Every structure is written in C-alpha cells, then in structure tokens.
Amino acid sequence: MKKVRIGIIGMGRMGLTHYPIINTHPAVEIISVSDTSGTILGMMKKYIPNLKTYTDYKDLLNARDIDGVIVCTPSFSHYEICKIACENGISVFCEKPFTTSPAQAKELSEAFEAQGLVNQVGYVNRYNPVFNNVKKLISADIIGKLVHVKAEFYSCTIIKSQKSKGWRSKRENGGGATYEMGAHILDILNYILGEPIKVYGSMMNSIFSEDVEDMFATNLAYANDVTASVFVDWSDVTYRKPMMKIEFFGSKGKIMADFYGMKVYVDEAHPEFNLIEGWNTLAKNTMPDSVPFYVRGNGYTHQLYDFADAILDRTKSVICTFADASTTQEIIHSVFNNSQNL
Numbered sequence: 001m002k003k004v005r006i007g008i009i010g011m012g013r014m015g016l017t018h019y020p021i022i023n024t025h026p027a028v029e030i031i032s033v034s035d036t037s038g039t040i041l042g043m044m045k046k047y048i049p050n051l052k053t054y055t056d057y058k059d060l061l062n063a064r065d066i067d068g069v070i071v072c073t074p075s076f077s078h079y080e081i082c083k084i085a086c087e088n089g090i091s092v093f094c095e096k097p098f099t100t101s102p103a104q105a106k107e108l109s110e111a112f113e114a115q116g117l118v119n120q121v122g123y124v125n126r127y128n129p130v131f132n133n134v135k136k137l138i139s140a141d142i143i144g145k146l147v148h149v150k151a152e153f154y155s156c157t158i159i160k161s162q163k164s165k166g167w168r169s170k171r172e173n174g175g176g177a178t179y180e181m182g183a184h185i186l187d188i189l190n191y192i193l194g195e196p197i198k199v200y201g202s203m204m205n206s207i208f209s210e211d212v213e214d215m216f217a218t219n220l221a222y223a224n225d226v227t228a229s230v231f232v233d234w235s236d237v238t239y240r241k242p243m244m245k246i247e248f249f250g251s252k253g254k255i256m257a258d259f260y261g262m263k264v265y266v267d268e269a270h271p272e273f274n275l276i277e278g279w280n281t282l283a284k285n286t287m288p289d290s291v292p293f294y295v296r297g298n299g300y301t302h303q304l305y306d307f308a309d310a311i312l313d314r315t316k317s318v319i320c321t322f323a324d325a326s327t328t329q330e331i332i333h334s335v336f337n338n339s340q341n342l
C-alpha cells in the first residue's frame with residue numbers, strides 16, 4: 001500500500017490531539033515532529049524511538065522526507081511555516097485561524113493552488129453533520145425566505161485574570177476571543193450562508209484579559225436582505241465545554257442548531273427531508289457520522305482522514321481549503337476594523 005508520510009509541527013494541545021488521530025489512518029506513516037520545547041520531544045522520542053524530532057521546524061520541512069505536514073503552532077507562525085512547506089512541495093493541514101492577515105492568507109492560497117498541493121484549514125465544525133444538515137435545509141429554502149440569523153459561541157477558556165501570559169494574550173500572536181473562538185463561528189456562517197456583503201457595528205470588551213477582547217458582538221449583512229448578529233464570549237464559566245448555538249429565522253419556519261442536534265419548525269410538512277409540520281427534533285447521534293477512531297469529536301478524525309486521502313488521490317477534495325479560510329480571514333479582520341473599542 002502506498003504510504004502518506006506526515007510531519008507535525010507544534011506538539012501542544014492540538015499537535016497532541018492530531019498525532020493519535022492521523023496515526024490510525026491505515027496509509028499514514030508519521031515521520032517527524034517539531035516543537036521548540038525539548039521536553040515534549042524527549043518524551044515522544046522515549047516512546048517512539050524511530051520518530052525524527054526537530055526543535056527548528058525549518059529542518060523538518062527541509063529534510064524533504066514528508067508528503068504532508070500538520071501545522072499546530074501559535075497562529076502568528078502559520079504563515080511562515082506554510083510558506084516554507086510550499087517551497088518544499090509539501091501539502092499542508094493548518095490549524096485555524098489560518099493566518100493573522102488576510103493578505104498572507106490570500107498569498108498562501110494562491111501559492112498552494114499554483115503548486116497543486118493539498119491545502120486545508122482545521123475549521124473542524126464544517127465536518128459536524130448538524131451544520132451540514134442545516135446547510136442543506138437552508139439551501140433548499142425549507143424555512144422559506146431566510147431573514148435573520150442569531151449566532152452565539154461560549155466557552156470557559158479565560159476565566160481568571162490574565163497578566164499577559166502565553167501567546168493567546170496578544171492579538172498579534174493570534175490571541176483574543178475573536179481569533180480563538182470567533183473564527184469558528186464566523187467560519188461556519190461563511191460555510192452555510194456564504195460571504196457577507198457588510199460587517200458592521202462590532203463591539204469588543206474584556207473581563208479578565210489585559211490586551212485582548214474576552215467577548216465581541218458584530219453584525220453581518222448578506223445579499224437578499226439577510227442579516228446576522230453574532231455574540232462570542234470565551235470567559236463564561238457556565239459552560240464547561242465550548243457551545244455554539246445558531247438560530248435561523250425564515251418566513252416559513254426556523255432552525256435552532258448546536259453542536260449536538262437541531263430543532264426545525266416548519267409550517268408545512270417536507271417528506272423529502274423527513275420533516276413533519278410543526279416541530280422536528282434531530283439529534284446528532286441519528287445522523288450518519290461514524291469514524292474509526294475518536295479523539296475530542298468525530299470532525300477531528302474526518303478532517304485529517306480527508307487530508308491524507310486527498311494527498312493519496314489528488315482527485316479527492318477537502319472541505320475547508322486555504323481559499324475558503326481566506327474568506328473567513330477577511331471576515332475576521334472586518335470585525336477588527338470596525339470594532340468600537342479594543
């Protein structure tokens with residue numbers, strides 16, 4: 001069997017999530033990892049003696065012994081790493097947010113397409129069957145003409161005073177609630193509704209962080225008079241795990257969706273979608289979504305298997321390309337550009 005040779009850069013929380021997942025793909029061989037911390041590299045080498053380890057990611061990329069690399073470093077470093085990977089003809093799965101500048105995102109998107117390399121960004125919620133079901137129902141006008149969307153995202157990421165510790169405490173590093181949490185919900189809106197024509201009236205505020213926003217609100221306007229309001233708070237102690245809630249209001253019904261399921265109200269039955277008149281409840285576990293190996297959520301497995309499969313067979317596609325993530329990057333920066341404070 002032809003093998004896909006993989007490297008991983010950044011062995012923190014996401015690197016340690018992605019390693020065991022991609023390691024279960026039958027056609028994948030993990031060749032190398034890189035981290036600036038010798039502690040994690042030493043530990044990995046102890047248990048996986050054949051693994052190549054590098055403290056400088058450039059050495060991993062310049063070794064030219066891998067087909068694809070998974071980039072899990074702090075967000076400000078994604079651009080340089082992706083650029084050097086491209087120069088070495090290496091396909092990239094890059095964690096979100098893609099970059100810290102729309103211009104860099106566009107440049108990378110064009111460079112990878114020109115080289116014919118697989119390019120993907122880890123906007124994992126695009127692999128959630130609930131949001132794919134919502135996308136299908138909205139596209140089919142099941143709730144009539146879409147009028148407004150209310151989108152919220154909560155987590156307990158920062159719940160005590162931050163004295164500027166760690167990369168997440170500075171926006172230029174990719175820190176703050178907008179890059180870290182907001183990117184996900186702005187991306188899922190981009191996936192379901194397409195690119196907005198306007199982003200306006202953004203507001204940011206902090207509870208614990210000194211230099212970045214802990215919460216933000218923004219408004220989006222789309223073609224056909226569709227509007228959306230977004231609120232994100234990464235300092236909400238009432239949520240043990242991150243929770244995204246999106247409501248779609250239409251002229252003939254509404255959809256309420258979160259990570260785990262959806263409720264659909266329609267004023268007439270739609271047997272082709274298995275919907276009765278009135279309320280319909282659809283739990284995520286009733287939607288086709290099986291994976292051979294589970295860490296943190298099925299979407300994490302689906303997205304990495306897609307990455308490896310697309311390297312093996314270039315006719316296969318991935319759901320979130322660099323071009324898709326570049327549009328989301330534009331939306332994120334529009335929020336920053338018109339925000340009233342911070």
Ligand SMILES: NC(=O)c1ccc[n+]([C@@H]2O[C@H](COP(=O)([O-])OP(=O)(O)OC[C@H]3O[C@@H](n4cnc5c(N)ncnc54)[C@H](O)[C@@H]3O)[C@@H](O)[C@H]2O)c1
Nearest residue numbers: 010011012013014034035036057072073074075095096097
């Ligand atoms: N998709 C998701 O659900 C999700 C969740 C959390 C984080 N993320 C994203 O993943 C990325 C990493 O986040 P994290 O939570 O794993 O951060 P982390 O701080 O836990 O890990 C980052 C790791 O990168 C290493 N590192 C830093 N600079 C490096 C360099 N130049 N070369 C090699 N290694 C380097 C650090 O030593 C650390 O081990 C960020 O872009 C973040 O936004 C995505």
